Amino acid sequence: MTKSVERDPAVAAMLDRRDERVRHAQGIGGVIRSFLDRVRSGDLGSLPVVIGLVIIWTVFQTLNPVFLAPNNLVNLLFDSSTVGVMALGIVCILTVGEIDLSVGSVSGFASALVGVLWVNQGWPLALAILAALAFGTVIGAGYAFLFNRFGMPSFVSTLAGLLSILGLQLYLLGSTGSINLPYDSPLVNFGQLLVMPAVVAYVLAAVPGIALLVLEYRTANRRREAGLSSDFFGRLLLRAVVVTVILEAIVYYLNLDRGIPWMFGLFVGLVLAMNYALTRTKWGRSMTAVGGNREAARRAGINVHYIYATAFMLCSALAAVGGILSAARLASASQQAGAGDVNLNAIAAAVIGGTSLFGGRGSAYSALLGIIVIQSIASGLTLLDLSSSLRYMITGAVLAIAVIVDSLARRSRVSHGRA
Amino acid sequence: MTDTSQELSDGAELVLSLRGISKNFGAVSALTEINLDVHAGEVVALVGDNGAGKSTLVKILAGVHQPSSGSVTFRGKPVTLADPSAALRLGIATVFQDLALCENLDVVANIFLGRELSPLRLDEVSMEVKAWTLLNELSARLPSVREPVASLSGGQRQTVAIARSLLLEPKLILLDEPTAALGVAQTAEVLDLIERVRDRGLGVIMVSHNMEDVRAVADRIVVLRLGRNNGVFEPDASNQDLVSAITGAANNSVSRRVTRRQAQSDQAPTPEARR
Numbered sequence: 001m002t003k004s005v006e007r008d009p010a011v012a013a014m015l016d017r018r019d020e021r022v023r024h025a026q027g028i029g030g031v032i033r034s035f036l037d038r039v040r041s042g043d044l045g046s047l048p049v050v051i052g053l054v055i056i057w058t059v060f061q062t063l064n065p066v067f068l069a070p071n072n073l074v075n076l077l078f079d080s081s082t083v084g085v086m087a088l089g090i091v092c093i094l095t096v097g098e099i100d101l102s103v104g105s106v107s108g109f110a111s112a113l114v115g116v117l118w119v120n121q122g123w124p125l126a127l128a129i130l131a132a133l134a135f136g137t138v139i140g141a142g143y144a145f146l147f148n149r150f151g152m153p154s155f156v157s158t159l160a161g162l163l164s165i166l167g168l169q170l171y172l173l174g175s176t177g178s179i180n181l182p183y184d185s186p187l188v189n190f191g192q193l194l195v196m197p198a199v200v201a202y203v204l205a206a207v208p209g210i211a212l213l214v215l216e217y218r219t220a221n222r223r224r225e226a227g228l229s230s231d232f233f234g235r236l237l238l239r240a241v242v243v244t245v246i247l248e249a250i251v252y253y254l255n256l257d258r259g260i261p262w263m264f265g266l267f268v269g270l271v272l273a274m275n276y277a278l279t280r281t282k283w284g285r286s287m288t289a290v291g292g293n294r295e296a297a298r299r300a301g302i303n304v305h306y307i308y309a310t311a312f313m314l315c316s317a318l319a320a321v322g323g324i325l326s327a328a329r330l331a332s333a334s335q336q337a338g339a340g341d342v343n344l345n346a347i348a349a350a351v352i353g354g355t356s357l358f359g360g361r362g363s364a365y366s367a368l369l370g371i372i373v374i375q376s377i378a379s380g381l382t383l384l385d386l387s388s389s390l391r392y393m394i395t396g397a398v399l400a401i402a403v404i405v406d407s408l409a410r411r412s413r414v415s416h417g418r419a
Numbered sequence: 420m421t422d423t424s425q426e427l428s429d430g431a432e433l434v435l436s437l438r439g440i441s442k443n444f445g446a447v448s449a450l451t452e453i454n455l456d457v458h459a460g461e462v463v464a465l466v467g468d469n470g471a472g473k474s475t476l477v478k479i480l481a482g483v484h485q486p487s488s489g490s491v492t493f494r495g496k497p498v499t500l501a502d503p504s505a506a507l508r509l510g511i512a513t514v515f516q517d518l519a520l521c522e523n524l525d526v527v528a529n530i531f532l533g534r535e536l537s538p539l540r541l542d543e544v545s546m547e548v549k550a551w552t553l554l555n556e557l558s559a560r561l562p563s564v565r566e567p568v569a570s571l572s573g574g575q576r577q578t579v580a581i582a583r584s585l586l587l588e589p590k591l592i593l594l595d596e597p598t599a600a601l602g603v604a605q606t607a608e609v610l611d612l613i614e615r616v617r618d619r620g621l622g623v624i625m626v627s628h629n630m631e632d633v634r635a636v637a638d639r640i641v642v643l644r645l646g647r648n649n650g651v652f653e654p655d656a657s658n659q660d661l662v663s664a665i666t667g668a669a670n671n672s673v674s675r676r677v678t679r680r681q682a683q684s685d686q687a688p689t690p691e692a693r694r
Contacts, residue, residue: 015551016564222544228551282538285524289532292523299483299519300533301504360523413569 015227031235041416044409046354049369052398056373060380067380070257076372076379077260078192081267082326083342084371087349088267088274089318091367094350095278096311097291097359098154100143102161103346106136106316107323108338109169114187114324115179115333116172125187129324136320139165140313147312148305154312162343170335178334181327191328195259204265205251209244213237263325268368270318275364287311292360322346341392348395349374352402358410373398431458432494434591434622435480435511440489442475442646449475450646453489457591457622462613464637465626468665472646473626474516477595480624481513482506494590504533512589516596516626518580526550526564526571530583553582573600581612591622598632610636630661 039047060067086103093100110132117128139161146152173179181188196204213236220230254260278284289297290307298304326342327333351357352373353366374395381391435457442450450472457463467473478484480491482500491498493509500506506513520529527543527550536542550564559578561571568576577600584592594613598606613636617623627633633640633654640652642664650664659677 015548015555219544223547226544226548228544228547280541282535282541285528285532285535285541289521289524289528292521293519296519296521297532299481299503299513299515301502301507302533303504360521416570 014229017229041412043413044354044405046363046365046369048402048405048409049353049366049373052352052401053369053373053376056376056380060376060383064380064383067383070254072379072383074195074254074258074261076375077254077264078329079379080371080375081261081263082322082329083345083349083374084267084322084367085270085325086319086322086342086346087353087367087371088270088364089315089322090346090350091353091355091362091364092274092287092318093154093311093315094355094357094359095287095291095362096308097294098147098308098311099158099347099357100140100154100312100315100319101158101343101347102139102165103315103319103322104338104340104343105162105165105169106139106319106338107326107342108336109165109172110136110320110323111327111333111337112169112172112179114327115181119179119181119333125185129187132320132324133317136316136318136323137313140316141309143316144305144309144312147308166339169338173333173335178332181331181333183331187324187328188331190263191325192331194262196262196265198255198259201251201255201260202248205247206244208247209240212243213240216240263328266325270321271364271368274367278362278364283307283310288360288362291362319346341395344399345371345374345395348399348402351406352398354406356406356410357403358406431460433457433492434459434494435624436492438490438492440476440479440486440491442472442479442484443487448646450479450486452647453643454648455641457624459590459622460617460620461638462617462623462625462636464633464640465624465643466628466630466633466640466661466665467643467649470645471643471665473643474595475646476643477513477515477593477624477626480506480511480591480593481515482511507533507587507589510587510590511593512584512587512591513593514577514580514584514595514597516599518576520568520576520580522569523567525567526554526561526579529568529579530586532583534587549586550582553585554578556582556585574602574605577601577605577609581609585616589621591624592616594623594625596626596628598627598629606632630658 057068066072086107089103090100113132113135114125114128117123117131118125123131143154143157143161146157147154216231216236216239217233220233220236223230251260278287286297286302286307287310289300289302290304294304297307323338326337330337349370350362350367351370353363353368353370355362355366355370377395377398378391381394433456435455437453437455440450440453440455441448453472453476455463455465455476465473465476475484479486480500482503482505485499485501491500493511498505498509500509500511503513521532524532527546530550530553531546536546547564554561554564559575559582561575561578568579571579577597581594581597597609597613601609610632613623613625617638625633625637635654637654640654640656640661642649642652642661644665644667649667652661652664
């Protein structure tokens with residue numbers, strides 16, 4: 001009656017392959033098939049943002065051939081780094097299912113603080129930067145206190161923070177309204193000029209592929225020894241080669257002009273560190289758990305208040321870092337810093353990159369991908385000499401599309417049992 | 420209505436002892452002066468109607484709620500269960516009725532939630548092996564431990580939740596309606612599992628509505644009614660006695676229904692009366 005399927009005894013012996021009802025991907029074809037299955041069920045990952053980026057780049061390149069020139073892309077990386085770091089903080093806070101609307105104000109105040117302490121008061125630069133970081137962390141701790149102690153929704157507390165910190169920034173800068181940072185200082189050089197030497201860039205671009213291969217190969221060996229299924233070596237090698245080729249190609253192209261900005265290097269470094277923290281540490285696991293089901297996390301013995309506090313503090317501290325970087329980029333700390341669309345660009349970048357507004361789903365890479373989308377739009381429209389009114393409208397539309405994709409994918413995940 | 424705990428204990432270690440536990444939510448007294456003893460290697464079933472205070476009692480033992488008054492003694496020492504992690508540290512593991520799983524995390528992450536191996540560099544391989552070991556002990560049929568829990572059926576989720584509670588090798592396990600969402604075979608497996616857990620010398624408190632399951636596995640049946648102790652029974656107690664203790668009177672809707680059915684079947688035996 002029951003049709004017995006021939007099964008490889010070696011496969012059947014594996015701990016995680018005992019259930020013969022489950023189809024497991026085998027070979028390259030199986031890998032592709034399981035990827036398509038995942039996408040169809042709404043587990044989109046970073047697919048929408050990559051497709052969106054291709055469309056945006058194609059459109060702007062046909063409208064203005066300068067857009068994809070190495071020079072413009074290097075500028076784009078400089079600009080991406082500042083708001084990108086803030087978006088990284090937003091990823092952090094969205095992961096636990098909360099929001100911080102004040103990252104723009106915090107960044108503006110941090111830049112003002114650095115300007116006042118360093119230029120006007122004559123503090124050492126490092127001390128001024130530390131003070132700004134400490135300020136950001138304290139602000140985050142304040143939100144966390146309001147949230148944990150009084151249950152104040154983060155939406156409201158950070159909205160109040162947006163206004164009060166903006167006021168603080170205007171007060172601090174006083175009547176002058178703007179402080180120019182010295183052009184020959186290391187901070188401004190970092191924000192405007194410093195790029196990696198070509199050799200360093202090539203070497204750094206080779207690191208991820210090699211690290212991926214070595215680490216995954218070791219994991220695969222450990223899994224095999226423990227009696228679990230493991231990736232075959234060819235697949236690991238293929239992935240490492242693809243990653244390395246892509247990264248080296250990007251470096252080569254950008255090296256045709258000035259090269260990779262160190263500031264962008266710092267941003268990517270922070271993204272990698274955040275990715276490690278979110279996916280490979282107990283803290284990151286707790287963050288995702290709190291964002292997915294707060295009560296379950298609490299009952300599992302996770303200190304939920306502590307997790308919220310770290311999320312808020314990290315978000316504000318990263319906003320302060322972003323503020324310092326944008327002061328460096330503009331060589332000034334002004335009343336306009338952090339105002340306008342900075343706030344929403346940071347949030348939009350995280351969401352466009354694929355971090356869910358509903359909490360519990362997010363990746364550090366979404367800040368990187370999302371900010372490149374946002375900056376591409378800004379840069380492309382600037383090249384076309386379009387006014388900021390159009391830029392706002394188009395960025396808003398892209399954000400709306402991203403949220404719609406997120407909601408639809410979520411619904412599809414629920415109906416496919418993958419929420 | 421006699422307290423049979425003394426005869427049953429046979430000198431086994433008294434794992435948990437509650438004396439005079441009360442819990443008020445505002446003006447509502449959810450629990451009043453509850454006494455409860457659980458010995459090592461004993462399954463105590465906690466039964467009662469809706470609103471009898473079963474879930475509140477479980478939550479107090481799990482450290483989710485704090486009692487308004489009364490004392491908790493665990494393995495001979497008076498303890499306060501200030502929060503869930505305090506209860507876990509002592510060795511009280513809880514499987515909640517809503518299972519308290521994070522649907523966005525995979526099975527391994529859920530089983531190890533809050534007690535991951537090597538916190539700064541998660542040891543995914545060891546965790547996955549341990550997860551499979553636990554699940555195989557429960558003879559569970561899970562397609563993959565790397566899928567989010569959202570993709571699992573109700574029974575599979577129950578299995579994951581029980582596997583998780585066993586991870587810390589607790590002294591006392593609280594099961595809140597463990598069989599409510601399960602199919603026939605899985606119910607039997609969970610009951611087997613409960614017996615296996617008991618034979619390892621653990622105390623088990625099981626909350627259930629299902630009298631059949633309770634009788635099948637419990638060593639003692641403790642009845643709560645409107646937040647008060649309302650008798651302790653042995654598993655061979657008659658259904659009539661249990662029901663009247665649960666509902667609080669011999670004359671209740673259940674007994675009236677039984678009597679009516681009895682009368683009908685006496686007059687004209689119909690196929691349905693055999694039920």
